[in-house]
Amino acid sequence: MERLLVFVAIIVLGGFGTGWSQTKVSEKDWAAAVEGAKKEGKVVVFGSPDPVMRNDVIPKFTARYGIAIEFIAGRASQFVSRVETERASGIYTVDVYLAGPDTSANELYKDKFIDPLKPHLAMPEVVDGSKWKTGKVWFADPQDQFIVRAFNSVASWLFINTEHVKPDEVRHIKDLLNPKWRGKISAEDPTTTGAGANMAARIHSQLGEEFVKNLYVDQKTVRTRERRQMTDWLARGTQPICLNCREDDVRPLVKEGFKILEIFEIGGMPSTVNGSPWMLSLANKAPHPKAAQVFANWILSKEGLESYAKGYGSASLRTDIDESYLNPGNIPKKGVKYFDDTDWKWIVGGRHESREKMWKVLKTG
Amino acid sequence: MKSPTATLSLPLTRFRLRPIRIAEFSFLVFLIAAMGLPLLFLLTGSFNLAAPGKPAVYGFDNWLRAFTDPGTLNALWMSFLLSVVRLIPAMILSVLFAWLIARTDMPGGKWIESICWIAYFVPDFPLVLAWILLLDPNFGFLNTLVKSLPFVDGALFNPYSFWGIVWVHTSTGGIWFKVMLLVPVFRRLGATLEEAARVAGANTTTMLWRITLPVLAPMILAVSVLSFIRGLQSFNTELLLGTPSGIYVYSTKIYDFLHREPRAYGEATALGSVFLVVLAILLYFYWRYLSGDKKFTVVTGQGYSTMRVKLGNWRYAALAGCLFYVAVMMFLPLTFLIIGSFMRRYGFFNITSPFTLNHWYNMLADPIFLVALKNSLIIATVTAIGGILLYSAIAYLLVSRRTITAPLLESLCWIPHVLPGILLSLSVLWLFLATPLRYFVYGTVWGIAFALILADSPVTTQAFKAGLLQLGADLEESARVSGASWTYTYRRILLPLLAPIAAAVGLMNFGSALTSISTPVLLYSHQSRPLAILLLEYSFTGELERAAALGLLVTLIIGAMMLIGRKLGLQFIRE
Numbered sequence: 001m002e003r004l005l006v007f008v009a010i011i012v013l014g015g016f017g018t019g020w021s022q023t024k025v026s027e028k029d030w031a032a033a034v035e036g037a038k039k040e041g042k043v044v045v046f047g048s049p050d051p052v053m054r055n056d057v058i059p060k061f062t063a064r065y066g067i068a069i070e071f072i073a074g075r076a077s078q079f080v081s082r083v084e085t086e087r088a089s090g091i092y093t094v095d096v097y098l099a100g101p102d103t104s105a106n107e108l109y110k111d112k113f114i115d116p117l118k119p120h121l122a123m124p125e126v127v128d129g130s131k132w133k134t135g136k137v138w139f140a141d142p143q144d145q146f147i148v149r150a151f152n153s154v155a156s157w158l159f160i161n162t163e164h165v166k167p168d169e170v171r172h173i174k175d176l177l178n179p180k181w182r183g184k185i186s187a188e189d190p191t192t193t194g195a196g197a198n199m200a201a202r203i204h205s206q207l208g209e210e211f212v213k214n215l216y217v218d219q220k221t222v223r224t225r226e227r228r229q230m231t232d233w234l235a236r237g238t239q240p241i242c243l244n245c246r247e248d249d250v251r252p253l254v255k256e257g258f259k260i261l262e263i264f265e266i267g268g269m270p271s272t273v274n275g276s277p278w279m280l281s282l283a284n285k286a287p288h289p290k291a292a293q294v295f296a297n298w299i300l301s302k303e304g305l306e307s308y309a310k311g312y313g314s315a316s317l318r319t320d321i322d323e324s325y326l327n328p329g330n331i332p333k334k335g336v337k338y339f340d341d342t343d344w345k346w347i348v349g350g351r352h353e354s355r356e357k358m359w360k361v362l363k364t365g
Numbered sequence: 366m367k368s369p370t371a372t373l374s375l376p377l378t379r380f381r382l383r384p385i386r387i388a389e390f391s392f393l394v395f396l397i398a399a400m401g402l403p404l405l406f407l408l409t410g411s412f413n414l415a416a417p418g419k420p421a422v423y424g425f426d427n428w429l430r431a432f433t434d435p436g437t438l439n440a441l442w443m444s445f446l447l448s449v450v451r452l453i454p455a456m457i458l459s460v461l462f463a464w465l466i467a468r469t470d471m472p473g474g475k476w477i478e479s480i481c482w483i484a485y486f487v488p489d490f491p492l493v494l495a496w497i498l499l500l501d502p503n504f505g506f507l508n509t510l511v512k513s514l515p516f517v518d519g520a521l522f523n524p525y526s527f528w529g530i531v532w533v534h535t536s537t538g539g540i541w542f543k544v545m546l547l548v549p550v551f552r553r554l555g556a557t558l559e560e561a562a563r564v565a566g567a568n569t570t571t572m573l574w575r576i577t578l579p580v581l582a583p584m585i586l587a588v589s590v591l592s593f594i595r596g597l598q599s600f601n602t603e604l605l606l607g608t609p610s611g612i613y614v615y616s617t618k619i620y621d622f623l624h625r626e627p628r629a630y631g632e633a634t635a636l637g638s639v640f641l642v643v644l645a646i647l648l649y650f651y652w653r654y655l656s657g658d659k660k661f662t663v664v665t666g667q668g669y670s671t672m673r674v675k676l677g678n679w680r681y682a683a684l685a686g687c688l689f690y691v692a693v694m695m696f697l698p699l700t701f702l703i704i705g706s707f708m709r710r711y712g713f714f715n716i717t718s719p720f721t722l723n724h725w726y727n728m729l730a731d732p733i734f735l736v737a738l739k740n741s742l743i744i745a746t747v748t749a750i751g752g753i754l755l756y757s758a759i760a761y762l763l764v765s766r767r768t769i770t771a772p773l774l775e776s777l778c779w780i781p782h783v784l785p786g787i788l789l790s791l792s793v794l795w796l797f798l799a800t801p802l803r804y805f806v807y808g809t810v811w812g813i814a815f816a817l818i819l820a821d822s823p824v825t826t827q828a829f830k831a832g833l834l835q836l837g838a839d840l841e842e843s844a845r846v847s848g849a850s851w852t853y854t855y856r857r858i859l860l861p862l863l864a865p866i867a868a869a870v871g872l873m874n875f876g877s878a879l880t881s882i883s884t885p886v887l888l889y890s891h892q893s894r895p896l897a898i899l900l901l902e903y904s905f906t907g908e909l910e911r912a913a914a915l916g917l918l919v920t921l922i923i924g925a926m927m928l929i930g931r932k933l934g935l936q937f938i939r940e
Contacts, residue, residue: 044891049902054733070891073902077624081791082887089798093808093890102626189608192621222609228907229605232712238503249907256709256716363435 029122030297034065036290042068043291046083047098047278049073052311060307061298067291076103083113083283092285095292098278098299101140101342102193104147108281110348115284116145123297125320133317137300140279140344148280148296149342150305153315153330154264155272157243159250162259164240172267173207176241182219186230186239189223190216191362193355195244196223198341200362201354206269206339209361216362234260247313247327264329273332275342277312389768392759396777399819403792404780411634427631434632437618441639444615447527447603448596451534456589458690459543464573465687466544467551468559470673471680477687478548479927484695485541486876486923487702488916490904491711493605495701496533498712500524525610533602536694538595543588545873546828549865550584551577553835559674569674584831586654590647591824594640594782615639619785633785640783648779652772706913724910728918733899740810741896742922744885745878747814749871752821756870757863759822760829775826782823786883789820794887808890820884821874832866833859876923880916 037043047053050073058069072079076099086093097108108114121127121137129136133152140149160170164184169175176185188196204212215221222239224230231249233239235258247262254260265271280299286292298304302320309316315323315331323331332338340346415422431437462481466474499507502520511517523529554577562572578585600616607613615636622633676683705711709721728734756778762768763775781789793816797807806812836859844854860867882897889898896919903912 049905051902051906051908054731054902072889072891073898073905074886075624075905077626077628078787078886081628081630082794085791085794085798085887089803091798091803091807106627193624193626223611224608225604228909229609231907235713236504238501246907252710256713360435 027124030124033120033122033290033293033297037065037067037288037294040067040288040291042070043095043288043295044070044072044093045096045098045295046072046074046079046094048076048100050098050277052308053098056307056311057299057304060303061295064298064303065294067294069295076100076107080107080111084111087113092283092287094283095286095288096295097281097283099281101275101279101347104279104281105141105344105347106352109141109146113283114146114281115286116143117148117280117282117296118145120282120293121297121300122293123301125302126297126300131302131319133319138317140275140342142344146281148300149275149317150280150300151275151277151309151314151316152273152332153276153313154332154338155274155276155341156245156247156262156264156329157266157269157271158263159234159242159245160261160263161234161237161240162261164237167261167263170241170263170266173203173211173269174267177211177214177219181241183222184239185215185219185221185241185243186233186245187216187221187223187242188227188230188244189225191223191359192225194225195246197355197358198351199243200358201351202272202339202341203269204358204361205350205354209357212358212361247330248311251313262327262329270337270339272341273338274340276314277308279342385762385765385767388758389762389770389774392762393770393774393777396759396774399793399796400777400780400822403789403795404784406795407630407634407784407788407792408638411631411638413631427629428635430629431618431622431632431635434618436613437615437636440613440618441615443612444597444599447530447534447599447614448593450531451539451596452589452593455535455540455543455592456585459540459547459588460578460585462540462544462687463547463551464577465683467548468554468577468674469676469680469683471676471683471687473684473687477684477691478544479924480691480695481541481544482872482876482927483920483924484691484699485545485873486880486920487537487695487699488880488900488912488919489537489601490605491702491705491909491913491916492537492698493533493602494711494909495698495705496536497524497605498701499698500529500532524606526606527612530602530606530612533606534596534599536698537602538599539694542873543592545869546588546824547581547584549828549869550581550831550835552865553832553862554580569676572674581831582654583834584828586651587827587831590644590651591782591827593647594644597640597643598785616785623785623787630788630791634788637783637785637788644779644783648776702913703917706910706917708910711909711913724914728911728914731899733894734896736892737894737896737899740893741879743810744814744817744893744895745875747811748817748821748878749875751814751818752825752874753867753871755818756822756825757829757860757867760826760833761859763826763830764833775830778822778826780822781820786820786881787886790816790884790887793819793884797888808888808893810893810895813885813888813893813895814878816884816888817874817878817881820881821870821877825870825874828866828870829863832863836862872923872926875926876919879919879922 045053050071053069053071053073058071061067061069072094074082080103083094097104097114099108118137118139125131126137132138138149138152139145139147141147158170160167165181169178187199188194190196190200200212200216203215216223221243222233227244227246227249230239230242230245231253234242234245234250235253250260250262280296282292282296302318305316305318306321308314309321309323310325313326313330315326411427412423412425413421414424414426462477465471466478497505499505500522502508502523502525505520505522505524508520508522511521512519524533558576558580559572562576567575598616599614600620603612603614603617604620607617619633619636622629622636701712706724707720707722708714709719709723710716713719759774759778763771765771768774784792797803797812802812806815840858840862841854844858845851849857879895880897880900882901885895885898886901889895896915900912900915900919903909903915
């Protein structure tokens, strides 16, 4: 018992100590980190192909710190293979990962490719809890150390072309099973990993196997793996209901005057929040640790997150970012209980199980 | 009349044992290291059931999972059907085109050939979308047109179907690649045999059927094997047109395993092994056909004529047929693609001010663009030249009966054709990281060029092999009798005769290097990022119009290279 008390005391004191040192010395640490980063000269960031990074983030960060960003873009499965092979040979080329929740939790974290990020947060406006809706930087991993979640947006359930579908006609999830919509719904192919499979897994976990079969098979939901194809079908009205269209793809069409409506709430299913477009982590044995630290802090700053929040239309967790440009539906409402699609337990367990079951239904159905 | 004397026993009959053995074993070691070992690693890895980074545990689970995955066998059957249905008409048309271009007096043959070259390198993804704009049952331009006819009720065309996929494939991959490879060997044929046949009373059809095709069988067979396996691996068109109608092909299954999270490379390799089996079967028949008492030599030291078959008035009909095919299968969708690159949204003509120069402007103003362009040009040039040097030498060894490891050498050269691109890239990554190459080439343009040279081995080796089989032994013998060294003979006699094939595969590899995505994807760094990776980024993020502009730019570069080649004197290879 005594040992336990001592252990708890150490943990508590250690925790206080860490918190104290972070807030007390952060400005000094930050200045030192920036100096060190400038000497390193560059930071290597791995992520999905990303126009915001290419067109906005790289110029801004380089202009501010004089540090170059080398952005290596690729599909998650590919770049994890590459990193794994490099590491097996003792080569460490990556400093920072901007990856999706699956890759962050099930690959980078699980394979121990990343270092705790929490001790490296030093930029004053990042460590200042008042700048965050959650009162502090939100770490998604169970140790509250490794993977930062910087966004929390309400995800749309579906998009409709109102010239063909009235909003009243799809108020409840079961409305999608109306024979009127047979062949009129499109979805990202749920039989392979991706947004389509994630949504189908959720539906499977909450409404069961029969509903999945009814929706994807009996309703002759038109599947594709090309997101542009879905958005075009939605705009033309060929398939006026789209389950997995992306907000950033649809926004230009709305500006063009297409009558497209994004639906965030639907009866029979809880609304969903997620951490899209990325989660942030620091590579261990990074070749440019100081530059990595500066980039990780900066991307969590107002300037950094604002680029992504605007570029992708995602609601960030910072309090000082203007959200007037967002679709109000994207911003989580107080008091509403959402299903968290980026929840750790769901990502590492529940989704995978539901996905396997759902695949069995769809591939044999 | 000059008889088609020689046989497979080609120039090296008097070559001293030592140099040929040294060359043979050097190439063998290189190919085993570069292609054999990675394949072995992949196959071994496919039996490893442990999670990445954990101690290996071996078993058959990955293979079982791969082949019992619902739909796998159906997908394999669908791929087989599509591949066969596409191959037969495409081969007939390709041989006909190549013959008309190279062996007859059809006017405009050079232009038709150039169009085939350009058509091959037009990016297929936006081209498929162009076909959708033309054929979609709801909004397709051609369907709208035919629906206006009084006797047509409903849509006539549907790209989201088996025949829709076949049709679009004929446009995107169809005959262009085959014509590119066949024309040089048709040119090499010479008129001697055909003249002899004509004197003996054969008409044009008999001549083509009984003389031309059998003599050119090595290349026709090689192109057929290449095309059949390529057909089995075909993916992009099926993804866009097949998924909406529930048509899944075998490559889609492999793709799914490759991109699954967590990764399932073991299952993907297990499925990929089917290509190895298919290749082994096809190669068996290919070798069996080439062995024995076959004569393929058409260029000897006893005189050589390039006189063409005269078609009379039919030559204009032939030209009209070729032009019609090219107009429908290439110019029609290409027009939509070009227009698409200038549209604010590809295919949407009804929005306000639908046209813009922004995509071209943004692409050219992208700071990464110029660096990527420079990288791509270096990579493509090195790939083209490196491939010619390496595989002409290997092909030279293959056609010599003095090499004792020819079947093994040739099998190794085929390996990249049966590996999905991403697995080839992964295996090259292993090769780099496991050897001192990591210090010199990993992450550089040279490393990417090296990987692309490996990827080009099947087509390049087979093209050179077919070309060498056409050359008579007396050419080299005459040179040696006159006192020429082997190097001199190779440089002054063999290489010029092989120049048409070298130019063809060089340009083809140059173009492939500019457009290949899966090979460099694991090997590039920020400094060595090629244009193709930029294209991937544009496509991945839905910037389709910019991708179309970039794809067209790459096609323009290849077109320019062809023109430069001609200006620099490569026209000597044409006649």
